[in-house]
Amino acid sequence: xxxxxxxxxxxxxxxxxxxxxxxxxxxxxxxxxxxxxxxxxxxxxxxxxxxxxxxxxxxxxxxxxxxxxxxxxxxxxxxxxxxxxxxxxxxxxxxxxxxxxxxxxxxxxxxxxxxxxxxxxxxxxxxxxxxxxxxxxxxxxxxxxxxxxxxxxxxxxxxxxxxxxxxxxxxxxxxxxxxxxxxxxxxxxxxxxxxxxxxxxxxxxxxxxxxxxxxxxxxxxxxxxxxxxxxxxxxxxxxxxxxxxxxxxxxxxxxxxxxxxxxxxxxxxxxxxxxxxxxxxxxxxxxxxxxxxxxxxxxxxxxxxxxxxxxxxxxxxxxxxxxxxxxxxxxxxxxxxxxxxxxxxxxxxxxxxxxxxxxxxxxxxxxxxxxxxxxxxxxxxxxxxxxxxxxxxxxxxxxxxxxxxxxxxxxxxxxxxxxxxxxxxxxxxxxxxxx
RNA sequence: GGAGACGUGGCCGAGUGGCUUAAGGCAGUGGAUUGCUAAUCCACGGGCGUCUAAAAAGCGCCGCACAGGUUCGAAUCCUGUCGUCUCCGCCA
Numbered sequence: 465x466x467x468x469x470x471x472x473x474x475x476x477x478x479x480x481x482x483x484x485x486x487x488x489x490x491x492x493x494x495x496x497x498x499x500x501x502x503x504x505x506x507x508x509x510x511x512x513x514x515x516x517x518x519x520x521x522x523x524x525x526x527x528x529x530x531x532x533x534x535x536x537x538x539x540x541x542x543x544x545x546x547x548x549x550x551x552x553x554x555x556x557x558x559x560x561x562x563x564x565x566x567x568x569x570x571x572x573x574x575x576x577x578x579x580x581x582x583x584x585x586x587x588x589x590x591x592x593x594x595x596x597x598x599x600x601x602x603x604x605x606x607x608x609x610x611x612x613x614x615x616x617x618x619x620x621x622x623x624x625x626x627x628x629x630x631x632x633x634x635x636x637x638x639x640x641x642x643x644x645x646x647x648x649x650x651x652x653x654x655x656x657x658x659x660x661x662x663x664x665x666x667x668x669x670x671x672x673x674x675x676x677x678x679x680x681x682x683x684x685x686x687x688x689x690x691x692x693x694x695x696x697x698x699x700x701x702x703x704x705x706x707x708x709x710x711x712x713x714x715x716x717x718x719x720x721x722x723x724x725x726x727x728x729x730x731x732x733x734x735x736x737x738x739x740x741x742x743x744x745x746x747x748x749x750x751x752x753x754x755x756x757x758x759x760x761x762x763x764x765x766x767x768x769x770x771x772x773x774x775x776x777x778x779x780x781x782x783x784x785x786x787x788x789x790x791x792x793x794x795x796x797x798x799x800x801x802x803x804x805x806x807x808x809x810x811x812x813x814x815x816x817x818x819x820x821x822x823x824x825x826x827x828x829x830x831x832x833x834x835x836x837x838x839x840x841x842x843x844x845x846x847x848x849x850x851x852x853x854x855x856x857x858x859x860x861x862x863x864x865x866x867x868x869x870x871x872x873x874x875x876x877x878x879x880x881x882x883x884x885x886x887x888x889x890x891x892x893x894x895x896x897x898x899x
Numbered sequence: 900g901g902a903g904a905c906g907u908g909g910c911c912g913a914g915u916g917g918c919u920u921a922a923g924g925c926a927g928u929g930g931a932u933u934g935c936u937a938a939u940c941c942a943c944g945g946g947c948g949u950c951u952a953a954a955a956a957g958c959g960c961c962g963c964a965c966a967g968g969u970u971c972g973a974a975u976c977c978u979g980u981c982g983u984c985u986c987c988g989c990c991a
Contacts, residue, residue, distance in 0.1 A: 473953095506948055510960045517960090520972040523917070528971090535971040676981090720909055720945095845909070849928030849944070 465560050465684070465839045468499060481566045484573045484800035491562035498556035505549040512542045561687065565835040567800050568772075568809040574799025580812065581799070586783065587792030589816050590874060597880070598819025599872040600750040603629065605880050606899055609751060620748075621740060621755045625868070628897030632871065632884065633758065633864055635891035637733060640760050640785060640861050641668060644731045653784050657776045666731035666762065671711040673734050674702045679714045682839040684806035684832075692741045708732030709830075709858040712763035717840040720851055721765065726844060727774055728765040731861060733758065751865045752824070760861035767844060768834065771855030772809075775831040778859035779811050782827045785861060788887050791870045792816040794823050808833045815866070819873040826866045829859035 471478050471492070478492055519535045522528065572581050603609025608629035614622040625633060643649050644666040651663035680686040680703050686694065695704040705711055712732045721728065736759050747753035762781065766774045779795075786793050796812045803810035809831040814823035834853035837843070843851040875883040882897040889895055 503948070506960080510948065513961085514959060516972080520917075523971060532971050539971085722909080843945095845927075847928080851909095851945085 465835060466563055466565065467838065468495075468560070471495060471563060472499070477566060478563060481564055481800075484567060485564045485803075485805070486575060486801045487564050487805060488562050491559055494559045495556065495563060498552055498559055502549070502552050502556050505545060505552060509542060509545045509549055512538050512545065516542070561681075561684070562805075564805040565808050565833060567803065567807075568831065570797070571803065571809055572797060572799045575801045576799075577802050579799040580796040580802055582794050583797045583811075584795040585793070586787060586795075587790065587816070589792055590818065592818070592876075594878045596818050596873070596876060598750060599817075599869040600819075602819075602872050602876055602880065602882065603751075606882070606897060608897060611751070618755075621753065623751045623754060623865075625751075628882070628892075628894070629868055629872070631892050631894075632868055632888065632897070635884075635888040636862050636864070636867060637760065638891045639788075639888055641731065643785065643788075644668075644729075644762070644781070644861065649784075650781075653780045654777055656780055657773055661773055661777065662727050662770075664727055664729060666729040669708075669712065669715075669730045669732045671705075671708050671715070671732050671734055673705050673711070673737070675705055675711055675714065676702060679717065680710065682717065682836075683710050683714050684836050684839065685710050687805065693739050695737045695739060704737035705734065706738050707736050707858075708734035708759060708761040709763055712761065713836055713856050713858065714840055716765065716842045716854075718842075720843045720845055721854060723767065723844050723846055726766050726854070727770060730763045732761045732763060734761070735759075750819075751869060752820075754865050757866075758864040760863075762857075762859045762861050764857045765842065765844075765854045766857065767846075768852060768855050771831065771833060771857060774855075774857045775809060775811075775829060775859075778857055779813075779829045781861070782813055782829060782859055786813060786815060786827070789867070789871065789885050791867075791874055793826070804830070806830075806832050806835045808835070815870045817870055817873050818876075819869075824866065826863055826870060827860040830857065832856045832858070 466478070475492065475496070482489055482492060516535060516538050519531050519538075522531060572579065574580065597605075600609060600611070606628070608625065608627045610624040610626060611622070614624050645668065647663045647665050650665065654661040654663040674697070677686070680694075685706070686703070690706075694706060696702075697704070709732070711734070712730050715730075716728075736757055738755060740753060740755060743753060762778050764774050764778065783793075783795070793813045793815045796814060798810040798812055807830050811829045812825050813827035815826040816822075817824050833855050836856045837853040842854045842856075844854045845851050871885060872882050875885060877883055877896075879898075881899070884892050884895050884897065
């Protein structure tokens, strides 16, 4: 959510953001008109309350029947006004959620995914001296993927990872955990962003995978559109998370953080749940798009001054991981329509998947500025004693079905076996996944 | 799932219907004083509205888990919800 004062004073900026992001064009006018009504009602109710307090004060000296009558009358008027005010405020808040975050200055204006800009490329697609296969063919032959039985048991878009590939996931977890808790490694990465930038370790977290509706709303990840994508457990009025981000960012709701704690970095490991309601017919083959996958997610809380650097830092971490795994990728600066409502900026890394013959999204980094923090009410106390909203950043460390797929397809060998990337071998304890 | 206790500011903690402008303490920030440090003293401390070009100051309203209710008046009484703790039950 944006600051209403900012919206009032910068209507042209907000209107441009709405246009560039392609969100509801009515929202701005609605917010402003509801805001006018809201403030008018506030003034009226406060006048009545003020008079009521005045009367109550006089009763300290003695009772007065005329004043009792007046006060009773005030109460009637007040309860009507307060009801009206609450309705207007609810509607205003709904409209406020529809106003998107303002895109950062370097975000390209564009109407969809195809207008994202490639800003960097690392590695080259490998040429195989034999006929390469996709992960499903490889996995079924090696008996490390079983989608047929998953479909019998759970339905479409589920899979079993088995044997060597299940072990590979645990190896990836340990590998990433080691990098993100090593200040020595992080220092190199942080210095690449800006000499001397904080190399503070990430705190590993295993967060809840369920979240209350109200809290979900406040993370700006439960818009009407988002709801189609979420699993909701009616019996318990609770949602399954789509990413660890959702329960990590809300962890500090209604808190005032000490500036010495910042940057506060978490590495969350969780299963992620997605209905994939809008993706019928897309990626139906294989493990690329599932209802359920595990993910290591980075989440940072920083001051406003550091948030852009932190965003770059998280991207640098993502790149470090892909480079260590020797997976070729392209780096995209996402355009206004593709970054999403709460983002000020977004960067994707698309990894080369030989079996698909294309680069596919494996990482995403979101810069949220104070958009999430405002509704979650997360602040930081600055050295001068005042408080300001924190800025939040989130980014993928490793998304499990996609990186394992990238490993399978990039590391496949002529005999159909899969070589384990060097950096993972100490964690798997084996060098190949064979029949 | 059952029984009980509890939920007050950044933190601790008093407050059982109007003497509360939420006491007092700790931490923080600004200032005064003092060779330095420490100590002492004073002030400030959340949100919204109003005023303002913007702010500050001022004024008003709200704020004692959340939502309702009773009352001229609620942190205080009542109801519901959520959460925490203790015990019992169930359970990996």
